[in-house]
Amino acid sequence: MAAIKCMKCGANIPEGASFCPNCGAPKAEEKPAPQQEQQQTASAPTPIPEPKAQKSIPELIDSIFSETNMFVMIFLGILIACIGGLIFTFGGSSTTIQIGTVINVFGCLMIGLFLLIGGISIKSYEKFVKLGMILGGAIMITWSLSIPA
Numbered sequence: 001m002a003a004i005k006c007m008k009c010g011a012n013i014p015e016g017a018s019f020c021p022n023c024g025a026p027k028a029e030e031k032p033a034p035q036q037e038q039q040q041t042a043s044a045p046t047p048i049p050e051p052k053a054q055k056s057i058p059e060l061i062d063s064i065f066s067e068t069n070m071f072v073m074i075f076l077g078i079l080i081a082c083i084g085g086l087i088f089t090f091g092g093s094s095t096t097i098q099i100g101t102v103i104n105v106f107g108c109l110m111i112g113l114f115l116l117i118g119g120i121s122i123k124s125y126e127k128f129v130k131l132g133m134i135l136g137g138a139i140m141i142t143w144s145l146s147i148p149a
């Protein structure tokens with residue numbers, strides 16, 4: 001078994017270790033680079049990779065159901081519901097009525113969902129506004145789910 005030597009400082013690196021215990025350099029690769037280049041880079045500090053910050057679930061919900069997203073998604077929901085309504089109204093055939101209904105329900109569900117979760121998770125709103133959003137969202141979801149039945 002050949003002893004692994006650090007390419008930067010020449011210290012012995014124990015088997016299984018991925019960094020030199022003496023200077024912290026990564027373990028030498030199979031191909032040794034020319035000696036001169038190694039000496040030139042020997043003083044360069046090894047950057048320590050920062051651990052990636054993982055978002056917790058409440059933070060994730062906060063970021064998805066932020067105030068800005070709320071307006072965008074509710075607006076999109078209204079738009080989708082209107083498109084569904086138009087297809088439903090002007091489509092003519094039973095297929096377009098079905099497609100229109102599905103799109104309309106999807107849009108309404110989107111509005112309801114974002115009203116409901118927004119009312120629960122957005123902290124800056126007044127209690128009555130939050131309550132109104134939660135109630136409105138719940139009614140919207142219940143109503144839209146009752147349409148296809």
Ligand SMILES: [Zn+2]
Nearest residue numbers: 006009020023
């Ligand atoms: Zn070393």
